[in-house]
Amino acid sequence: MPSLTFEARSYALRDNESVLECLTRHGVTVPHSCKSGICQSCMMRSVQGAPPAEAQKGLKEAQQAEGYFLSCSCVPQLDMEVTLDAPELFLVPVTVQSLVRWNGKVARLRLQPSQSLDYRPGQFVNLRRPDGLIRSYSLASVPQHDNYLELHVQRSSGGQMSEWIHDQLNAGDSLHVSTPHGECYYRPDALEQPLLLVGTGTGLAPLYGVIRDALRSGHRGPIWLFHGSRTGTGLYLVDELRALAGAHKNFRYVPCLSGEPELDGIISARADAAAMQQHSNLKGWRVFLCGHPDMVKTAKRNAFLAGAALRDIQADAFVSTH
Ligand SMILES: Cc1cc2nc3c(=O)[nH]c(=O)nc-3n(C[C@H](O)[C@H](O)[C@H](O)COP(=O)(O)OP(=O)(O)OC[C@H]3O[C@@H](n4cnc5c(N)ncnc54)[C@H](O)[C@@H]3O)c2cc1C
Known part of the structure; x- marks a missing residue:
């Protein structure tokens, strides 16, 4: 089994154990959050032993070359010596x-x-x-x-x-x-391209940013937002989004409640199901999916099956530590 060295102490790794799991099991404090290789808060640097490619996914080329890696997704195959000297x-x-x-x-x-x-x-x-x-x-x-x-x-x-x-x-x-991370943002390279945005709960936060950025950039293609929650307390910014839709002919806002009957322009459906029912052919569309991990996973698969290219699907699953 490979060994792990941190601050001049060696630790024996268990079978299939990540650097983060091994160090926290021994009482070492390593900053971390999602434990899924997304948030990058657990970044460390290898001073000896190359990190596996999986542990450097999503990092900048320069960071990879300098030996930075994500400790939550690093299961060492060789002995490694690591430090907490990370840009995060x-x-x-x-x-x-x-x-x-x-x-x-x-x-x-x-x-x-x-x-x-x-x-x-x-x-x-x-x-x-x-x-x-x-x-x-x-x-x-x-x-x-x-x-x-x-x-x-x-x-x-x-x-x-x-x-x-x-x-x-x-x-x-x-x-x-931290400095910002992630690929879920508007790119002003195709102003006519139709955009489909689906979010549950606070998955609206990034989508609200993306929509306002697109409109500010003069996006001319249709922009459809489906925002969903189980109950009414999870829907927010309803008036602001309705006002935005009133001011921009190409922006459509569809609030959805999955656990309550139809009411006052809010439809009774899951946001991703309503989006796919309205748009069964997504060839040429750019798709943004944010919020509950199960919704993001299902909607990503369905958007792909409906014709959206994988490179045109931006997905942020709000995975939590547990
Ligand atoms: C890329 C990304 C972007 C995100 N953006 C947002 C955003 O814009 N808005 C937003 O609200 N969230 C967002 N999140 C989620 C956010 O990071 C947190 O995961 C969320 O706020 C929960 O954190 P917490 O500390 O409150 O809960 P935690 O303490 O992490 O607990 C999470 C859940 O697990 C349960 N739990 C706690 N301990 C245990 C245990 N021992 N066993 C089983 N269950 C347990 C808790 O009751 C709770 O429901 C994002 C996540 C990612 C990865």
């Missing part, structure tokens, strides 16, 4: 500018960064609270319009970060965010 540690201090709790279910957080942050609406940041807990949240703000970073946080019952944000965080408090 260079976090940007932010102050909570405002915090609005909608329906007790979704909190809108506006953050003032201490330095300007280069990002595309729809990407995500890793938010770190003072005790070091890290979670990923998507950016609903548009830098050309908004002088703050906007996040939408859904209360997850028993969830460490989301309950703390809903119950204890206040305007004026200090946090840190």
